[in-house]
Amino acid sequence: xxxxxxxxxxxxxxxxxxxxxxxxxxxxxxxxxxxxxxxxxxxxxxxxxxxxxxxxxxxxxxxxxxxxxxxxxxxx
Amino acid sequence: xxxxxxxxxxxxxxxxxxxxxxxxxxxxxxxxxxxxxxxxxxxxxxxxxxxxxxxxxxxxxxxxxxxxxxxxxxxxxxxxxxxxxxxxxxxxxxxxxxxxxxxxxxxxxxxxxxxxxxxxxxxxxxxxxxxxxxxxxxxxxxxxxxxxxxxxxxxxxxxxxxxxxxxxxxxxxxxxxxxxxxxxxxxxxxxxxxxxxxxxxxxxxxxxxxxxxxxxxxxxxxxxxxxxxxxxxxxxxxxxxxxxxxx
Ligand SMILES: CC(C)(COP(=O)(O)OP(=O)(O)OC[C@H]1O[C@@H](n2cnc3c(N)ncnc32)[C@H](O)[C@@H]1OP(=O)(O)O)[C@@H](O)C(=O)NCCC(=O)NCCS
Numbered sequence: 172x173x174x175x176x177x178x179x180x181x182x183x184x185x186x187x188x189x190x191x192x193x194x195x196x197x198x199x200x201x202x203x204x205x206x207x208x209x210x211x212x213x214x215x216x217x218x219x220x221x222x223x224x225x226x227x228x229x230x231x232x233x234x235x236x237x238x239x240x241x242x243x244x245x246x247x
Numbered sequence: 248x249x250x251x252x253x254x255x256x257x258x259x260x261x262x263x264x265x266x267x268x269x270x271x272x273x274x275x276x277x278x279x280x281x282x283x284x285x286x287x288x289x290x291x292x293x294x295x296x297x298x299x300x301x302x303x304x305x306x307x308x309x310x311x312x313x314x315x316x317x318x319x320x321x322x323x324x325x326x327x328x329x330x331x332x333x334x335x336x337x338x339x340x341x342x343x344x345x346x347x348x349x350x351x352x353x354x355x356x357x358x359x360x361x362x363x364x365x366x367x368x369x370x371x372x373x374x375x376x377x378x379x380x381x382x383x384x385x386x387x388x389x390x391x392x393x394x395x396x397x398x399x400x401x402x403x404x405x406x407x408x409x410x411x412x413x414x415x416x417x418x419x420x421x422x423x424x425x426x427x428x429x430x431x432x433x434x435x436x437x438x439x440x441x442x443x444x445x446x447x448x449x450x451x452x453x454x455x456x457x458x459x460x461x462x463x464x465x466x467x468x469x470x471x472x473x474x475x476x477x478x479x480x481x482x483x484x485x486x487x488x489x490x491x492x493x494x
Contacts, residue, residue: 194299200337203303205357206420206430207376211386230336230431 175242178219183235186212195235220246249286249316256283257313260362261467266478268373268467271313271361273306280305283312286326306356314354314363321365322350338427353424360472371478372424374417378472384412391419393438413473418443418464421477422452425462432456439464451480451488461485 173181176195183189187204194202204212213224220242232238251258251269256279260270284295291311298304319326324343331339332347341348349368355361358377365371376382388400396415403411419434426432436455443450443464452462461480468474480488 197299198297200294201297201299203298203300203306207382207387207416210390210430211383214386214390226433227431230429 175220175246176239179216179235179239179242182212182215182219186215195239198234199232216242222246249282249312250320251316256309257316257361257363263465265367266371266476267317267365268476269313269317269363269365271310271356271363273309273356273359273361275301275305280308283308286312286315288327288330290330306361310354310356310361310363313361314352317363317365318348318350318352322348334427336427336429336431338424338429355420355424355474357472360474362474364476364478366478369479369481370425370427371476372421372426373474373476374420374424375472375474376413376417378409378413378470382409382412382416384408387416388412389435391416391434393435395441396438396444399444410473414446414466414468414475415439415444417468417473417475418466418477421475422454422462422464425477425479426454426457426460451485452477461489463488 180192180195183195187208189202213229216238217224222242222245228241232241249255256272256276257269259267261268284292287295287308295304295308298307315326315329318329318341322343328343330342332342333339341350341352350365351369351371352363352365353371353373354363355373355375357375358380360375360377362373362375364373384400388397392400392415400408400411418439423429423432423434440450440452448466450464452464454460461482462477463480465476467476
């Protein structure tokens with residue numbers, strides 16, 4: 172079974188076109204992801220992990236690492 | 248001095264009362280980017296450096312320099328006097344000599360198009376979406392639209408779907424940018440006025456969660472891009488408009 176980090180890394184690559192895994196630790200403001208791609212990406216993450224990520228929760232993620240930590244704590 | 252003169256990358260796009268919208272050409276252009284970068288202060292240059300990709304770097308530099316030029320022109324201040332702060336959720340505001348200015352603005356960029364909207368003393372938001380990029384409607388619609396909006400999208404013919412989607416998207420995003428919350432607000436919780444969904448260019452709107460503020464919504468899109476602005480109305484004007492007076 173792939174780790175949460177690997178699954179998020181693959182979704183980041185597929186939906187945001189970011190292949191460099193080191194950027195999972197970059198601040199989201201450095202990535203320049205536009206909101207439409209961001210919404211589509213979060214929906215794909217929600218489907219893959221079977222969770223709903225509320226917009227106000229997503230707004231608090233400073234990096235993909237925060238998203239990974241959130242999924243590790245909350246996805247079943 | 249940067250200006251909207253010929254040869255520049257920004258020009259007046261729309262004007263109505265105290266609302267001004269400047270269009271910024273975001274096509275890759277090394278000389279323009281170098282000129283724009285020279286206009287930024289140290290904090291902005293630092294941010295520019297931290298972007299990991301060329302596209303957001305270019306969007307930021309070209310739009311921020313255009314914003315600086317228009318603000319300096321309108322406010323009669325110099326570029327070095329001008330700085331920016333950010334409110335909760337990151338909405339920037341302008342500061343001169345340590346004081347926030349009663350001149351509001353908002354920036355949006357997409358593909359080759361940037362828009363910077365300005366208003367005197369009232370909150371506003373702008374959103375632009377380049378029509379040359381096809382939106383992934385299926386992936387996004389459920390997360391951002393209410394039941395009626397989704398039904399109207401499903402019913403739209405193939406040729407109209409992308410246009411309707413971008414019209415609704417830009418109006419919703421302009422609203423949440425005017426409020427300053429961005430997508431921390433769940434935009435599927437409210438629906439746009441029916442008149443605007445049907446294609447009216449201008450309408451009045453109250454967000455159900457904060458009904459004491461009244462917003463004017465305008466579709467300012469054109470053939471190349473979808474775009475909308477939302478700006479705060481005073482109560483008297485809002486009541487007139489809601490009572491059916493011509494917009
Ligand atoms: C504000 C927001 C809607 C912008 O989305 P985007 O697709 O990058 O949109 P645009 O190109 O239209 O706008 C970018 C500009 O909006 C402005 N902006 C930033 N935060 C803003 C806010 N909270 N409200 C209004 N405007 C804002 C900035 O000027 C920015 O341009 P700049 O950084 O070059 O100066 C989005 O970033 C957002 O929702 N942020 C807050 C909540 C959040 O982070 N949610 C994550 C879920 S995706």
